[in-house]
Amino acid sequence: MRTGAGHGGSTVEYVLGIDVGTSGTKSALFTRDGKLVDLAYQSYRIDYPGEGRAEQETGDWWNGLVQTAGLVVRRNDAGDGVAALSLSTQGGCTVLMDGSFTPVYPAISWMDRRAGEVSLQLQEEIGVDELYRVCGWSVVDSLCFPTLYWFRKKRPRVLDGVRYFGSTIDYLNYRLTGRFAIDYTNLALTGFLDLENRGHSDRTLAIVGLARKNLSEIVPSGAVIGRIREDAARLLGLSRRPVVVSGAHDRYCESIGAGAVGPGDCVLGAGTSWVLLAISDGLLFGDTGTDGGFIRSIFPGIHPVENRFGLMTVVPYGGNSLKWFRDVMRPGCPFEKLNEDASKIPAGSDGLLFFPISSSARGKGGFLNVDAVHTMGHFTRAVFEGVALMNRAHFDLFGEVGAGVKSLTMIGGGAAGVLWPRIVADVCGVSVRVPESREAACAGAGVLAAFGGGLADSIEEGSRLFAGPGETVRPEPDETRLYGDLYENYMHMIGRI
Numbered sequence: 001m002r003t004g005a006g007h008g009g010s011t012v013e014y015v016l017g018i019d020v021g022t023s024g025t026k027s028a029l030f031t032r033d034g035k036l037v038d039l040a041y042q043s044y045r046i047d048y049p050g051e052g053r054a055e056q057e058t059g060d061w062w063n064g065l066v067q068t069a070g071l072v073v074r075r076n077d078a079g080d081g082v083a084a085l086s087l088s089t090q091g092g093c094t095v096l097m098d099g100s101f102t103p104v105y106p107a108i109s110w111m112d113r114r115a116g117e118v119s120l121q122l123q124e125e126i127g128v129d130e131l132y133r134v135c136g137w138s139v140v141d142s143l144c145f146p147t148l149y150w151f152r153k154k155r156p157r158v159l160d161g162v163r164y165f166g167s168t169i170d171y172l173n174y175r176l177t178g179r180f181a182i183d184y185t186n187l188a189l190t191g192f193l194d195l196e197n198r199g200h201s202d203r204t205l206a207i208v209g210l211a212r213k214n215l216s217e218i219v220p221s222g223a224v225i226g227r228i229r230e231d232a233a234r235l236l237g238l239s240r241r242p243v244v245v246s247g248a249h250d251r252y253c254e255s256i257g258a259g260a261v262g263p264g265d266c267v268l269g270a271g272t273s274w275v276l277l278a279i280s281d282g283l284l285f286g287d288t289g290t291d292g293g294f295i296r297s298i299f300p301g302i303h304p305v306e307n308r309f310g311l312m313t314v315v316p317y318g319g320n321s322l323k324w325f326r327d328v329m330r331p332g333c334p335f336e337k338l339n340e341d342a343s344k345i346p347a348g349s350d351g352l353l354f355f356p357i358s359s360s361a362r363g364k365g366g367f368l369n370v371d372a373v374h375t376m377g378h379f380t381r382a383v384f385e386g387v388a389l390m391n392r393a394h395f396d397l398f399g400e401v402g403a404g405v406k407s408l409t410m411i412g413g414g415a416a417g418v419l420w421p422r423i424v425a426d427v428c429g430v431s432v433r434v435p436e437s438r439e440a441a442c443a444g445a446g447v448l449a450a451f452g453g454g455l456a457d458s459i460e461e462g463s464r465l466f467a468g469p470g471e472t473v474r475p476e477p478d479e480t481r482l483y484g485d486l487y488e489n490y491m492h493m494i495g496r497i
Contacts, residue, residue, distance in 0.1 A: 013455060014078050016069055016085035016242075017257075017446030019250060019439075020168055022046065022109070025064030028442035029072040032083070032455040034466035036437060038076050040068040046109060052116065054109035058095055061107075061168060062175055070236045079239040084453025085176075085228070086245040088253035088445040089169040091189035094144040097164040101174050105158055108147050110189070115146035118153050122146055125207050133285065134201050135193045136300045145191025148208045163214065169247060170216035177226040177244045181219040184302040185249035185310075190215075195283065198302065219246040221304030222451045222459055245452030248304050251277050251312060253444030254411060258435050259467030261305050261460055264406030266398070267440070268424070270414025274318025274387065276394050278311045279303060280403040286311075298397050304448065305459050311403050313394045316358035317365065318387050319414050324357070325383045330376070339417045342381035347426065347479050348486055349378045354386030355490075355497045364497050384420055388427040389483070389490045395428055409433045409470075411440045426479035427487070435470040443467065 012031060019026045024043035030036055044060035073079055092110030097103050108114075115122070119140045131145075132138035140146050144167060151159055166174075167190055170182040187193040187200075192215060194201040200212050219225050227241045247253065251269065255277050260267040266278040286298040299312045317324070326333055352374050357365035367382065395405050408430050414420045415434045425432040437443055447462035456462035 012078075012081050013083045014081045015446045015449035015453060015455065016073070016082055017088065017442040017444065017449060018065055018069055018085060019088040019253070019441040019445060020061055020065060020090065020172065021250065021441075022090050022111070025061065025068050026439065026442055027065070027068035027072050028439055028446060029076055029078060029082075030443070030446040030450075030466065032450055034443070034446070034450075034462070034468060036439065036443075037078075038072040039439060039442070040071040042068050046111070047106065052113040054111040054113075055106035056093070056109055058103045058107050058171055061172060065172060066235045073237040079237050082238055082240070082242045083455060084243045084245050084449040086445040086449035086452065087169055087172060087247035088250045088441040089167075089172070089186065089247065091167065091169075091186045091249040092143055093168045094147045094190075095166040095168070095171045096159070096162045097166060097171070098161055099163045101164060101171075101180065103171070104162060107168070108144075110142055112147065113141050115150040116141040118150050119146065121153065122149050122207075126203065131191065131204070134195065134203060135191050136188050136195050136285075137191065138297070138299075143189060143191040145204050145208060148210070152208055164216075165210065165214055166216055173216075173225055173244065173246070176228050176232050178229055179226050180216040181225045181246060182216040183219060183221040183246045183248050183304070185221065185252045185304065187218060188301050189249065195300065195302070221246050221248040221252070222448045224452050243453055245449045247445050247448055250441045251275055252301070252304060252310060253448070254440040255279065255310070255444065256304060256447050256459060256463050257437070257440035257443030257445075257466055258409045258411050259433075259463050260407075260409045261303075261308065261463045263308070264404065266405040266408050268391070268408055268410045268412075268415075270319055270410055270412040270420065272318070272320045272323075274315035274391060274414070276313050276315075276391070276398075278398045278403045278405055280309050280311060281307060282402070283309050284311060284401045284403055286397060286401050298401065311398060311401070313397060315356060315387060315390050315394065317356040318391075319412070321354070321356045321365070321383055321387050325380070329379065335417070338380050339419045341377040342384050343419050345375075345377045345381040347385075347482055349382040349385060350374065352378050352382040353486075353490055353493065354379075354382040355494060356387055356390055366497060368493055368496075384423050385427065385483075385486075386490075388420070388423045389487055391424060392428045392487055393491065405430055407431055407433065409435065411435065411438070421473045425473045425475045427483045429475050429480045429484075431475065432473045433470050434473070436468050437466075440467075
C-alpha cells in the first residue's frame with residue numbers, strides 16, 4: 001500500500017515506525033511532522049504444535065521488518081533521509097537464546113497456554129495478587145515468567161545452553177543495534193518488571209532461577225538505544241545510519257499514535273478483542289476477581305510519556321462478537337449491511353440484550369429478553385450495543401480506581417463504520433474521536449523515533465502531529481439517558497449468563 005508521493009533525492013527527514021504484530025509486520029515511513037508517506041505489510045504464520053501451544057519463528061519477525069521497512073525506504077528513495085526508527089511490538093512472547101543471541105527454540109507466543117499445567121504450583125510460589133502487584137499482570141499462563149517456570153518443571157533440558165531470555169522487541173533491538181534492550185511496557189508483559197522500583201523483579205527472577213544478566217537491559221521508551229548496525233542498514237536500504245529508539249508495546253504505541261496521552265484520555269482498540277488503555281498521572285491498581293458475573297481485570301503500566309501511567313483492560317470478544325454473529329446468523333452478509341440494518345432499529349433494540357462471549361465468569365454469552373417483536377435488525381443492533389455496554393463496564397472500573405475517562409479515541413475495525421462510534425459515545429456518555437489515520441501503532445512508534453531522534457521536542461508534541469485530524473462524535477443526551485437505564489439492567493442480568 002502506498003499512500004503518498006516519494007521525495008526522491010530530497011533532504012526531507014523521515015522516521016520509520018515499525019509495528020511487529022502477532023500475524024504480521026507493518027512498516028510506515030513518515031515525514032518528521034507526522035505525514036504518512038508510505039506503508040507496507042508482510043504476514044507470517046503462527047504454529048500450533050499441540051493443544052494450548054502457539055509458537056512463531058523469530059526469523060519471520062526479522063524478515064518481516066527487513067522486507068517492509070526496506071520496501072518503503074527504497075520505493076521513496078528515502079535512504080539518505082531516515083533519521084530514526086522505532087518499534088511497536090506484540091508483548092509477552094518468550095525467546096530462548098544462546099550466548100551469541102541465537103534463538104535455540106521457536107518463540108513462544110503470548111497466546112500460548114502451556115504454563116496452565118503448572119499454574120497451581122506457581123501460585124504456591126507467588127500468588128496471583130502478589131504477581132499483579134509486582135508487574136501489573138496477574139495472568140499466570142501466558143507471560144514469559146510462567147512459561148519459563150513451565151520449562152524448568154517440564155522441559156529443563158531445553159534450557160541447557162540457554163543464556164539469554166528475551167521477547168519480541170529486545171530480540172529485534174539486538175539485531176538492529178547489537179544492544180539487547182527492552183522498554184518498561186514490554187518488560188511488564190514478561191513478568192520480570194518491578195513496577196514500583198522501575199527495575200527487574202528479583203522475586204520472579206529467583207522463582208525461575210534467573211539473574212539480571214540473563215535478561216535485556218532496560219531502556220525507557222523514547223531513549224536512543226544506538227545507531228543501526230551497518231549490515232542492518234544495508235538490508236533496509238539506508239545509506240546513512242539512523243538511530244534506533246526504544247519503542248513500546250503496541251497498545252501503548254497506539255495511544256501515542258492516536259493522540260491519547262493526557263490524564264483522562266483513553267484509547268479503544270476496537271479489533272477482534274476490544275482493548276482499552278486509559279491514561280492516568282499515578283500508578284493505580286484495581287481489585288481482581290468477579291462482581292455479579294462480570295470479570296474485573298485492569299492492568300497498570302508505565303506509559304512512555306514522563307509521569308504518565310496506563311491502565312489496560314480487555315473486552316475479550318469485542319469485535320469478534322459481530323463476526324461470530326455474521327458468520328452464524330447472517331453468513332456472507334457484508335459488514336456495511338449489518339451497520340445499515342442496525343441503524344434502522346431504535347436505541348435499546350426494544351429491550352433485546354446481547355452479552356459478548358467471555359464477558360461473564362462462566363465465559364458464556366448470548367441474547368436475553370427475546371420477544372416476538374424482534375427482527376434480525378434488532379438482533380444485529382443488540383450485538384453493537386452489547387459490546388458497547390460491556391465497554392462501559394470497563395469505564396466504571398477505571399472510575400473506581402480514580403482514572404475516570406474524559407475523552408475516548410476509537411481505532412481499529414470497529415471504528416471504521418459510523419454506527420459503533422455513535423453507540424459507544426451514547427452508551428458511555430463521552431465524546432468519541434476517530435482519527436483519520438488508521439495506523440496508530442506505526443504512528444506511535446514514529447513519534448518515539450522522532451522524539452528520540454531529536455525531531456520532536458516531546459512525545460506529546462509528536463503525538464499531536466502524528467495523530468492528525470479526525471472526526472468527533474458527541475453523545476446525545478436523550479440516548480445516553482436511555483442507555484443508562486438499560487445499563488443497570490444489563491449489569492444485573494450478566495450474572496445469569
